[in-house]
Amino acid sequence: MQGVFVLVLVGLTSIAGAVFVMRRLAWPATALATGALAALELLGAGLVCFLVNLGLGVAVILLVRALSPSPVSVYVLNDVALLALSLVQGLVFQGWRQATRDPRHAISRSRSSSSSSG
Numbered sequence: 001m002q003g004v005f006v007l008v009l010v011g012l013t014s015i016a017g018a019v020f021v022m023r024r025l026a027w028p029a030t031a032l033a034t035g036a037l038a039a040l041e042l043l044g045a046g047l048v049c050f051l052v053n054l055g056l057g058v059a060v061i062l063l064v065r066a067l068s069p070s071p072v073s074v075y076v077l078n079d080v081a082l083l084a085l086s087l088v089q090g091l092v093f094q095g096w097r098q099a100t101r102d103p104r105h106a107i108s109r110s111r112s113s114s115s116s117s118g
Helices: 002-023 031-067 080-101 106-115
Strands: none
Touching: 031 080
16 A cells, blocks of 8 residues: 555656646656656666676675685675665766767867877
């Protein structure tokens, strides 16, 4: 029941927010799909980072278990901070990726490559 309440709450605030910005701020409804796709890209990057961090963490724990007499639990990775930091990591990498596509950064890239070669 708690999960349904949270979904309904977020759904209602999303609808109310969309109606507000379309009427008051005159944002086009067609741009909503672009925003949703951008959000999915950011979440996907965060999920990839989370899976890499989780896999590496398990590998390190298994290596420590094999080489050390002291027990190390996999539950060390059962922390919401790992998920939150992985999402931030994904946001940073996705932002970096977007910045390299931005033509405004092409000048700074060409300057840095020419200055490093000379």
